[in-house]
Amino acid sequence: MATEATGQRIGIGARLPVRKIILWVLSILIIFGVIFGTRATLQDEIYTGANWRDFVILGVAQGSLYALIAMGYTLVYGILFMINFAHGEVFMAGAFTSFFLARPLAESGFLNSNPILAIAVLMLFSVLVSVVTAVLLERIAYRPLRGAPRLVPLITAIGASLFLQNTFRGFFGSRVRGYPIPEGLQGRWNIFGLPILRTQFLAIIGAALLVFALYWLITRTRTGRSMRAVGEDKEIAALMGINVDRVIVTTFVIGGGLAGAAGVLWALVAQQVNFFMGFIPGIKAFTAAVLGGIGNVVGAAIGGLLLGVLESVAPFLLLEGAGVPSVNQIKDAVAFTVLVLVLIFRPGGILGSAEEEKA
DSSP states (O other): OHHHHHHHHHHHHHHSOHHHHHHHHHHHHHHHHHHHHHHHHHHHTOSOHHHHHHHHHHHHHHHHHHHHHHHHHHHHHHHHOOOOTTHHHHHHHHHHHHHHHHHHHHHHTHHHHSHHHHHHHHHHHHHHHHHHHHHHIIIIIIGGGTTSOTHHHHHHHHHHHHHHHHHHHHHHOSSOEEOOOOGGGSSEEEETTEEEEHHHHHHHHHHHHHHHHHHHHHHHSHHHHHHHHHHHOHHHHHHTTOOHHHHHHHHHHHHHHHHHHHHHHHHHHHOEEOTTTTHHHHHHHHHHHHHHOTTOHHHHHHHHHHHHHHHHHHIIIIITTTTOSOGGGGHHHHHHHHHHHHHHHOTTOSSSOOOOOOO
């Protein structure tokens, strides 16, 4: 009798998957919350159409930079299956050090007289610093731990992040520094009838070109094929004659270079730099990589754009009409809420594999 009762309880549990029920209830609550918040905000007509347009443009600009930073996370994860939490500080290192070149260029008048060349020099300098930082991280912090359990490199990455933050704080101080921008990038342009800040337009175009260049490199070049082969199986790739160490270093070079380029674009948009500037964008870029499907380059780009737009639009659209004060101050919460929801509903991300169902 006891065996039959136990069998009945197991059968009931199999027919009523508790996890699915909880997810369905949570989904319904989220949908009702979105509908209620959106309806209340739009009915109150708090913002005009021009305001919503500006929110979306700002979101696309931010999302483009998130996508660029997220490439570093997704490349390293695709090769080493580790999360490089120090990547935000690689981004910060390039942006922060480029300030010390941008300031004399601005004071000498070169930044205004030759803005294109000056920005190219700043970006090249930032890329160089970020690449050196990324390669040193790989060589000193990660390579000795390559065969260790995954938790060990993760803890090391967090330690490296804190080390880089405090190193820059010790060398350059903790105050925020205003980043000079050329006069030619001040104001707005009308692009197809849409007024857009020139720095935001530069960020969107620059990020798009770099993402397309990376996609071409990954899919069309011998280096990209080597990276994909090492990501699939390091031992087999080595047997096929691929230098695994060189491919891993190349991955860090590419990721660091993209972070350095993103650093200058971010500094031009935000017009300021500080030693802590890499932490929050780094976490959001990681969220974007997870949202799109970490390890997938296209997914990281899509995730970055989606996260940027959600972060810019969602607080005003969903919370303003509900009477929540200072909604702009809680936009960071949107990013982490998205991360939690993705991990709950689709841990593999948009372009990743869905979670395997369990009986």
